[in-house]
Every structure is written in structure tokens, then in C-alpha cells.
Amino acid sequence: MEFPGSTATGISLLSAVRMPINLRLYYEIAIRAFRRASVYRAAYVAGILTNAFFAALRCFVYLAVYHAGTSVAGFSPNDAITYTWLTQALISIGAGWLAWDLMQTIRSGDVITDLSRPWSFYGYWLSRSLGERCFNLLLRGSVTYLIGFLFFAARLPHLTEALAFVVAIGLALLVSFAYGFIVNLTAFWLIDNTGVMLIANIVLTFFSGFLLPLAFFPPWLRQVALLLPFQAITSLPAEIWLGHLTGAAVWRAFAVQAGWALVLMLLAIRMLHFAMRKVVIQGG
Amino acid sequence: MTLIEVEHLRKTFLLAVRQTGRFASLRGLLSRQTRPVHAVSDVSFTVAAGELVGYIGPNGAGKSTTMKMLTGILHPTSGRIKIAGRVPYQERVEHVRRIGVVFGQRSQLWWDLPTIESFALLRHIYRIPLARWQANLQSFSTLLDLEPFLNTPVRQLSLGQRMRADLAAALLHDPAILFLDEPTIGLDVVARERIREFLEHINRENGVTIMLTTHDLADIERLCPRVVLIDHGGVVYDGPLATLRTRFGRWRTLIVDLNQSVDHVEVPDAELLRVEGTRVALRFDRDRTTAAALIAAVAARYPIRDLTVEEPEIESIIRDLYEQPGSLA
Amino acid sequence: MLSLYLRLIGARIRSQMQYKLSFWLELVGFALSSGLEFVALAILVGTFHSVGGWSLAEVGVLYGLSSISFGLAEMVSRGFDAPFELMMQRGSFDGVLTRPLGSFFQIMTSEFQLRRLGRSTQGALVFLYACRHLAIHWTLARLILMPLTLLSGMVVYMALIVIGATICFWTIKTPEVINIFTFGGDTLVSYPLSIYNGLIRNIFLWVVPVGFVNYPAALLLLQRSDPYGLPATAAWAAPLVATVFFAAAGLFWRVGVSKYTSTGS
Structure with missing residues (x-):
């Protein structure tokens, strides 16, 4: 990979990690990402249809397995249905797939321009991602969930649960962004990191509880899942929405999410630092 | 012998008219309003075997549309095209087997394979006898100096190298006619001159009939004894370059x-x-x-x-x- | 034609093998993707013991047959996916029309993703595992039925990928909705078709015949009956259904190409 002018911009690259925080700038970036997402109407309509289809499909499976109608592993049939629609609604905020756009700029070499700008590179992508995902959540996510509410009686939470859910989603966004950032960044070292992204993606969907609630996992596998950061992205917000977590458990969930958000962010920034050194010293 | 006959060629596109007002996109789905655009309104000419013709005109005059109809990519709205006894858009496969096409902007080669492998695949696609293929490859390698990059993947070639490779690729199957759309676009002076020399050579020595569009007037002055000038979808001049001067100057x-x-x-x-x-x-x-x-x-x-x-x-x-x-x- | 096909495909594979690490990572990635999806399915069915009256091993038969077919279809026809979309966006489809070969053949040979075998391999393992746990009575007819079923399934999935690509002639981008029928179809038929409502069943049997990929064949092998009266012998009709569906896709492709040759975009 070749980055034109990488040596010339070397000094500004290394300082890009530590930049004064200019909230206004990041707000503007986020707003633009939000608007850009709102332009692709065909994309989000298709997205809603796809999410609703998969949610409906899984609901039929749950209806078929829950023939007795009793709760299993703490999940009633309605819990399972609610969980399904909620996770499909959250797919567009990073619960079900990783964004590839940062990787594409690394491959194309455009990343060098973004790296040499006087902003925090991490902050830039975080704001972009937040703007886009907020749009997805507000439109794509809520319409998908509305379909589930209307046709499959997916549950609506109480006010306190809803408020806790909003906090949990905010933290989940930070975790899923940091994870995606780390995975995308591997493009600096691998000519073609598609395979890594594929694997990272399936690990995310499986261990976050997106494919199946963690409650159904065999105990040993569940223990593994609880030690990984992915539950912070899907499982914990969903359990709050379902009302399965109350009181102190909610605060514990927040703590787990915030902890992972912090750890992954530090890891991501550390990795970015190495990536930049690679760019500066070896020219990419 | 007449190789290309074009009579009253016409191509009309229907452009969708954007609807405005309330529910515009919804109404657009139900009924589409279109407006006709005459890209080529009336073009007639003939080209004899062995000619080298420059097909020129301002942007949007209908050059590319005509070229696409001649190469069998587009169907005309009306009019007649006959090339070597075939109607391009009715017998596309048989037609393209006997012509060579080079679009200056886009390569026809497999971008991730070494150049020589693209040539080898073309041998099988066009079913070129091995001896013929070897002879042609040898000859073009010399004329275009392909040797240094035959084993380089196409994506790593410079623009000039890529164009030379594309020219060779379009001629490996001994086409009677070569259609070129902007063959020198984006190239430097030296590369342009090399390509002109090559085109002149294959026209004179191999008897390949050539029709080319270009924006580079030096190409025309250097190569084309005859120009067909089109404007607003119709032929405004057809004849020797020299007469163009006295007629329009x-x-x-x-x-x-x-x-x-x-x-x-x-x-x-x-x-x-x-x-x-x-x-x-x-x-x-x-x-x-x-x-x-x-x-x-x-x-x-x-x-x-x-x-x-x-x-x-x-x-x-x-x-x-x-x-x-x-x-x- | 076959030798030319093999030559063009060979060239694709050689170019992919230039990056061996990427190739293996992707192969493992695809196998792991479908593998963990199956683990999720297995945990679910295991937790509840059965789904719609089908045991885990029986569901494994459904899953295996569909996965093998889908993986094979993806391997041979992903040229209709991103490479074709890119061609439409860059206008390089013109070049396809200046070659003395059918456009369908050229697009199909523009890509060959050996790495998609990851899904097929994983599907085959599940299928073999399921067969070992089931007392399937293998007759000669049933043994003949298997390759026919897999081939029909592959053809149905290929037709879907072609249909998605053909829409590009009008929209320039392959609509995401086609994923509902390809990936969605594969997921849907991994469970017995009898668990869905009439509308979904009918669409996936008679409009988009993904249901034929594996369900009738599984009924036949497992000697089960469909509660809605689909006879197990319908398994033998799968090749016919697949051929008709593929022919329809091919016809649609021709309509798309003639749209292109009359408007040039």
C-alpha cells in the first residue's frame, strides 16, 4: 500500500492522536453523517424489509419450538419474540454487522488525508458513526420494531426500562464502534482483510446474542460469552428492554458496558498509534 | 470494396422527466414521463476496405452513440447498418468476431492477470489458431514494445502500456476492422506518437480498416486522410481533411x-x-x-x-x- | 465451451491464489460464519428438543442440503454479484458486448469464488453427521436423488443471484432485497417448511422455489409427511422446478440485456 506524501505529513500524523477537543466540529460531522444516511431512501427501505423478514422468520421458529407455551431459560414465548424484533431493529447500529467504510479508505489510500487533518481521527470516525447510527436507530430500527409490535405483539417497555435502555444503547454504540474500528484497522497490516472482517463479524453476531439469546447457551458457553465484550452490544440492552434486569442489575450492566467501552477504546487508540507509526516509517 | 454501410442511422433515447410536486417520486413509479433525445438523427456514410477514417465532432454530437451502434452494443432506432455483410445488432457474436474494439478509457484486459495471460485467454475466446496467434503476438510485441511488461499484471501497467496492450489484444484475431474510441486520451506526447505509428502501420501493411474518434487534432492530421464530421446528430462534412479547410475556413x-x-x-x-x-x-x-x-x-x-x-x-x-x-x- | 469455461475459471482461481493468506482466511471465515449459525440453530433446537416435530438430526438434513447447494451456487455465480454491479457502474458492460461470447457466460466467468466452498463443506459435514444419527434407508433411487437435489438447489440459488443482478440493468445497484430470497431463503428452509404460515410456504414453494431445494427430499429420506399435503415424491420434481425457474431467470436476463442495448445504460 502506498500513501502519497506520507513522510511529509509524518509529524502531524503522530500528533493527530492528541488533539484539543472541539465538540462543535464533531457535532457537525455527526449531523452530516446523519443527513447522508437519510438520503439513501432505497437503502433503508430495503433494510427495513430485510430486517422484518428475518425477524418474522425467527418468530415462526420460536412459535414452532414453544408449542407448550411455557417459559424456557427465563424466556417466555413473548420474550423470545420481543428479543428477536429488538435485535433485528438494533442490527443497523452495529449489533449484526460491522461497517466496512474505514477499511475502504485504508485500502484506497484516502485515509492519509483524514489522518493528516487537525482532528482526532478516532473522534472523526466515532462522530460519523454515531450520526449515521442515530439515523438508523430512529428510522430503520423503530420502523422495524413497529412491524414486530403490530404483527407479532412485541413488547413495549415501561418508562424506566425505556430510559435505562437509552443509556444502554448509548454505551452499546461506543462498544460496537470501538470493536469495528479495531477490526477495520487490520487493513493497515493485511493487503486484504476481508477474511478477518468475516470472522470478526460472525464472532460478534454469535457472542453478542444476536443469533440466539445467551440465555439459551449451554452454561459453559454462556460463561465464555459473559467474559467477552460482545454481550454489551446486544444482549445487555435487550435484557433491559425485556425487563429481565432491574435495580442494581441495571447498574451492573451499565458498568460492564462502560468498562468494555473504555478498554476497547484505549485498545483502538493504541492500535491507531501503531498504524500511524507504520504509515510514517514505512510509508504504509 | 465497401466494408461499412450506414444509411439514415438514427438513435433516439427516452429520457425520464423528473416529476416535481407532492408525491413526485410515488407518481414517478406509476407513470413515467419521458422526453425523446435524438443522439443520432440522420447519419449516412460508407467506408471502403483499407480506409482510415476519423469520426469527429464536438462533445454530445453523437460520436460514441454511432460507435456503439457500429460495434453492436446499441440497437439503432431506425436506419440501416451493414458491416462486412452483417447487421451488427442482429448478429452480434458473428459480427464482433471479425472486428476489434478499443475504448480509450476502459481496458478490455483482465486487470489482475499478467498481460500475456489476457492474450492467451483471448486466443481461446476468439479461437485463434496457435500459429497465427504466435505470429501476431510476435509482430505486435515488436511494434508496440510489449516485451518488458508481458508478465506484469494489467493493473500495474502505466496508461500508455495499458493502451498498447489493449491495442494488441484487439488485433490478435486479425479483425478486418478496428474501431477506436479516443485511443490517445490521457497519454503523453511520446506515447501518442507511438500509437499513431502503430495504427498507420497496421492500416498500411496489414490492410486493417480503421475508424476512430478522437479529440486530439494531431491524431487526425497525422492519420486520417478522410474525416467524417458530425454535429447535432448528423453528418456535416465527409471528405478529405484538406477540403475541410477550404470549405469551412x-x-x-x-x-x-x-x-x-x-x-x-x-x-x-x-x-x-x-x-x-x-x-x-x-x-x-x-x-x-x-x-x-x-x-x-x-x-x-x-x-x-x-x-x-x-x-x-x-x-x-x-x-x-x-x-x-x-x-x- | 466447457474447456473455455475451465480456462476462464482457472484464470480467476490463479489470480485469487496470489494472496494465499487472504484466500484461506476467507475460506475459514465463510465456514465459520455458516458453522456458528448452525451452532445457534443446534442450541435452539437442542434446548427445545424439536422444532415443528423435527429432531435436531432431521433439521440437520434440511440444513445440510440447503447449505451445500447455496455454497456451490455462490461459488459459481458470484460474478453476477459485485463484479457485475461494478461493470454497470463503470460502463464496462460495453466491453462484454464486443466479445464473441454470450453475455451470460461472460459474467458468470468473470468471477469464481472457491472460498465459498467453506459453506458447502460445513453443510456437508452437518449432513453426514445427521445421516449417521438417523436410520435412513438408502436405496439406489435415494442415492440418485441426492446429487439431483443438490444440483437443483444450486440452480435455484443461481437463478436468484441472476435475477438480483438483472435488476441492475434498471437500477445500477443490485437491490438488497434479493438477500431476503438468497440468504433469507437459505435460513428459512433450514427449518421444516411446515412451521411457516400459508403465505410464506406458498411463496417459497411456488414463486421462489427455494423450498424445493431440500424439503421434499428430506420428507422422502426421513419418511415424514407434510401436514399440508405436499407429497414426498415432489422431491423428484425438484430438477424440473429448478430448470423452469432458471429458464425464467435466463429470460429475464435477456430482457435486461436488450434493455441495455436499446438504451445503453
């Missing part, structure tokens, strides 16, 4: 050297271009006055020491046309 420049320097010169039917000391340049319209009349008019007012009449440059004629489409029609 209305403007002449009279340059006179006076005995003494002047600030200003006033002569009827002529426009003062510049005054440089004793030298005065006047532009006049051949249709409104003659050089003799103008010289007489100048001589009546100022003492003349010397004079010349300048013919217009072919470049300026075409450039005028390109800048003002429709000015000749």
Missing part, C-alpha cells in the same frame, strides 16, 4: 507591412486584429469581400511595403466548431 487574415508605424487602421469589411509597429493584421470574411478588394482598400489609404494572406489553421476550424456546436450545420 471563411476567415482569412491579411497581414500588411506599412512604410510607417500607425496607431490605428480603419478599413471597411475587415476587423483589426492587432498592430505591431508597422505590421498590421486584419481579419476578413471570404464571403463578404475578397483579398484583392481588401488590399486595394488598404493601399488606397496607407503606403504598403509588403503583404501576406494567411489561410486558417485546420485546428482553429475544428476548435471553433467544438466550441460552438451547430455553427456549421
Whole structure:
């Protein structure tokens, strides 16, 4: 990979990690990402249809397995249905797939321009991602969930649960962004990191509880899942929405999410630092 | 022998008209309003075997649309095309087997394979006998100097190298006709000249009929004994390049050297271009006055020491046309 | 034609093998993707013991047959996916029309993703595992039925990928909705078709015949009956259904190409 002018911009690259925080700038970036997402109407309509289809499909499976109608592993049939629609609604905020756009700029070499700008590179992508995902959540996510509410009686939470859910989603966004950032960044070292992204993606969907609630996992596998950061992205917000977590458990969930958000962010920034050194010293 | 016959060729596209107002996109789904755009309105010409014809005209005149119809990519709305006895859009596969096509902007090669492998695959696609293929490859390698990059993947070639490889690829199956759309676009002077030499060579030595579009007037002056000039979808000129000059170059420049320097010169039917000391340049319209009349008019007012009449440059004629489409029609 | 096909495909594979690490990572990635999806399915069915009256091993038969077919279809026809979309966006489809070969053939040979075998391999393992746990009575007819079923399934999935690509002639981008029928179809038929409502069943049997990929064949092998009266012998009709569906896709492709040759975009 070749980055034109990488040596010339070397000094500004290394300082890009530590930049004064200019909230206004990041707000503007986020707003633009939000608007850009709102332009692709065909994309989000298709997205809603796809999410609703998969949610409906899984609901039929749950209806078929829950023939007795009793709760299993703490999940009633309605819990399972609610969980399904909620996770499909959250797919567009990073619960079900990783964004590839940062990787594409690394491959194309455009990343060098973004790296040499006087902003925090991490902050830039975080704001972009937040703007886009907020749009997805507000439109794509809520319409998908509305379909589930209307046709499959997916549950609506109480006010306190809803408020806790909003906090949990905010933290989940930070975790899923940091994870995606780390995975995308591997493009600096691998000519073609598609395979890594594929694997990272399936690990995310499986261990976050997106494919199946963690409650159904065999105990040993569940223990593994609880030690990984992915539950912070899907499982914990969903359990709050379902009302399965109350009181102190909610605060514990927040703590787990915030902890992972912090750890992954530090890891991501550390990795970015190495990536930049690679760019500066070896020219990419 | 006539190789290409084109009669009253016409291509009309229907462009969707954007609806405005409430529920515009919804209404757009139900009923589409369209408006016809005549890309090619009436084009007729014939090309004999062995000719090298420049197909030129301003942007949007219908050059590419005609080329696409000749190569079987587009169906005409009406009119007739016959190339080597075949109708391109009715017998696409048989037609393209006997022609070569190069689009200057896009490569026809497998971008991730070494150049030589693209050539090898083409041998099988066009079912070229091995001996013939080897002979052609040998000949083109020499003419185009392909040797240094035969084993380089196409994506790593420079623009000039890629164009040379594309030219060879289009000729490996001994096509009777070669269609070129902007073959020198984006290339440097040396690369352009090399490609022109090659085209001249295969036209003269191998008897390949060539039809090319270009924006580079040097290509035309250097290569094309005949040009077909189109504007607004129709042929405005078809003939030798030299005649284009006398036919369309209305403007002449009279340059006179006076005995003494002047600030200003006033002569009827002529426009003062510049005054440089004793030298005065006047532009006049051949249709409104003659050089003799103008010289007489100048001589009546100022003492003349010397004079010349300048013919217009072919470049300026075409450039005028390109800048003002429709000015000749 | 076959030798030319093999040559063009060979060239694709050689170019992919230039990056061996990427190739293996992607192969593992695809196998792991479908593998963990199956683990999720297995945990679910295991937790509840059965789904719609089908045991885990029986569901494994459904899953295996569909996965093998889908993986094979993806391997041979992903040229209709991103490479074709890119061609439409860059206008390089013109070049396809200046070659003395059918456009369908050229697009199909523009890509060959050996790495998609990851999904097929994983599907085959599940299928073999399921067969070992089931007392399937293998007759000669049933043994003949298997390759026919897999081939039909592959053809149905290929037709879907072609249909998605053909829409590009009008929209320039392959609509995401086609994923509902390809990936969605594969997921849907991994469970017995009898668990869905009439509308979904009918669409996936008679409009988009993904249901034929594996369900009738599984009924036949497992000697089960469909509660809605689909006979197990319908398994033998799968090749016919697949052929008709593929022919329809091919016809649609021709309509798309003629749209292109009349408007040039």
C-alpha cells in the first residue's frame, strides 16, 4: 500500500492522536453523517424489509419450538419474540454487522488525508458513526420494531426500562464502534482483510446474542460469552428492554458496558498509534 | 470494396422527466414521463476496405452513440447498418468476431492477470489458431514494445502500456476492422506518437480498416486522410481533411507591412486584429469581400511595403466548431 | 465451451491464489460464519428438543442440503454479484458486448469464488453427521436423488443471484432485497417448511422455489409427511422446478440485456 506524501505529513500524523477537543466540529460531522444516511431512501427501505423478514422468520421458529407455551431459560414465548424484533431493529447500529467504510479508505489510500487533518481521527470516525447510527436507530430500527409490535405483539417497555435502555444503547454504540474500528484497522497490516472482517463479524453476531439469546447457551458457553465484550452490544440492552434486569442489575450492566467501552477504546487508540507509526516509517 | 454501410442511422433515447410536486417520486413509479433525445438523427456514410477514417465532432454530437451502434452494443432506432455483410445488432457474436474494439478509457484486459495471460485467454475466446496467434503476438510485441511488461499484471501497467496492450489484444484475431474510441486520451506526447505509428502501420501493411474518434487534432492530421464530421446528430462534412479547410475556413487574415508605424487602421469589411509597429493584421470574411478588394482598400489609404494572406489553421476550424456546436450545420 | 469455461475459471482461481493468506482466511471465515449459525440453530433446537416435530438430526438434513447447494451456487455465480454491479457502474458492460461470447457466460466467468466452498463443506459435514444419527434407508433411487437435489438447489440459488443482478440493468445497484430470497431463503428452509404460515410456504414453494431445494427430499429420506399435503415424491420434481425457474431467470436476463442495448445504460 502506498500513501502519497506520507513522510511529509509524518509529524502531524503522530500528533493527530492528541488533539484539543472541539465538540462543535464533531457535532457537525455527526449531523452530516446523519443527513447522508437519510438520503439513501432505497437503502433503508430495503433494510427495513430485510430486517422484518428475518425477524418474522425467527418468530415462526420460536412459535414452532414453544408449542407448550411455557417459559424456557427465563424466556417466555413473548420474550423470545420481543428479543428477536429488538435485535433485528438494533442490527443497523452495529449489533449484526460491522461497517466496512474505514477499511475502504485504508485500502484506497484516502485515509492519509483524514489522518493528516487537525482532528482526532478516532473522534472523526466515532462522530460519523454515531450520526449515521442515530439515523438508523430512529428510522430503520423503530420502523422495524413497529412491524414486530403490530404483527407479532412485541413488547413495549415501561418508562424506566425505556430510559435505562437509552443509556444502554448509548454505551452499546461506543462498544460496537470501538470493536469495528479495531477490526477495520487490520487493513493497515493485511493487503486484504476481508477474511478477518468475516470472522470478526460472525464472532460478534454469535457472542453478542444476536443469533440466539445467551440465555439459551449451554452454561459453559454462556460463561465464555459473559467474559467477552460482545454481550454489551446486544444482549445487555435487550435484557433491559425485556425487563429481565432491574435495580442494581441495571447498574451492573451499565458498568460492564462502560468498562468494555473504555478498554476497547484505549485498545483502538493504541492500535491507531501503531498504524500511524507504520504509515510514517514505512510509508504504509 | 465497401466494408461499412450506414444509411439514415438514427438513435433516439427516452429520457425520464423528473416529476416535481407532492408525491413526485410515488407518481414517478406509476407513470413515467419521458422526453425523446435524438443522439443520432440522420447519419449516412460508407467506408471502403483499407480506409482510415476519423469520426469527429464536438462533445454530445453523437460520436460514441454511432460507435456503439457500429460495434453492436446499441440497437439503432431506425436506419440501416451493414458491416462486412452483417447487421451488427442482429448478429452480434458473428459480427464482433471479425472486428476489434478499443475504448480509450476502459481496458478490455483482465486487470489482475499478467498481460500475456489476457492474450492467451483471448486466443481461446476468439479461437485463434496457435500459429497465427504466435505470429501476431510476435509482430505486435515488436511494434508496440510489449516485451518488458508481458508478465506484469494489467493493473500495474502505466496508461500508455495499458493502451498498447489493449491495442494488441484487439488485433490478435486479425479483425478486418478496428474501431477506436479516443485511443490517445490521457497519454503523453511520446506515447501518442507511438500509437499513431502503430495504427498507420497496421492500416498500411496489414490492410486493417480503421475508424476512430478522437479529440486530439494531431491524431487526425497525422492519420486520417478522410474525416467524417458530425454535429447535432448528423453528418456535416465527409471528405478529405484538406477540403475541410477550404470549405469551412471563411476567415482569412491579411497581414500588411506599412512604410510607417500607425496607431490605428480603419478599413471597411475587415476587423483589426492587432498592430505591431508597422505590421498590421486584419481579419476578413471570404464571403463578404475578397483579398484583392481588401488590399486595394488598404493601399488606397496607407503606403504598403509588403503583404501576406494567411489561410486558417485546420485546428482553429475544428476548435471553433467544438466550441460552438451547430455553427456549421 | 466447457474447456473455455475451465480456462476462464482457472484464470480467476490463479489470480485469487496470489494472496494465499487472504484466500484461506476467507475460506475459514465463510465456514465459520455458516458453522456458528448452525451452532445457534443446534442450541435452539437442542434446548427445545424439536422444532415443528423435527429432531435436531432431521433439521440437520434440511440444513445440510440447503447449505451445500447455496455454497456451490455462490461459488459459481458470484460474478453476477459485485463484479457485475461494478461493470454497470463503470460502463464496462460495453466491453462484454464486443466479445464473441454470450453475455451470460461472460459474467458468470468473470468471477469464481472457491472460498465459498467453506459453506458447502460445513453443510456437508452437518449432513453426514445427521445421516449417521438417523436410520435412513438408502436405496439406489435415494442415492440418485441426492446429487439431483443438490444440483437443483444450486440452480435455484443461481437463478436468484441472476435475477438480483438483472435488476441492475434498471437500477445500477443490485437491490438488497434479493438477500431476503438468497440468504433469507437459505435460513428459512433450514427449518421444516411446515412451521411457516400459508403465505410464506406458498411463496417459497411456488414463486421462489427455494423450498424445493431440500424439503421434499428430506420428507422422502426421513419418511415424514407434510401436514399440508405436499407429497414426498415432489422431491423428484425438484430438477424440473429448478430448470423452469432458471429458464425464467435466463429470460429475464435477456430482457435486461436488450434493455441495455436499446438504451445503453
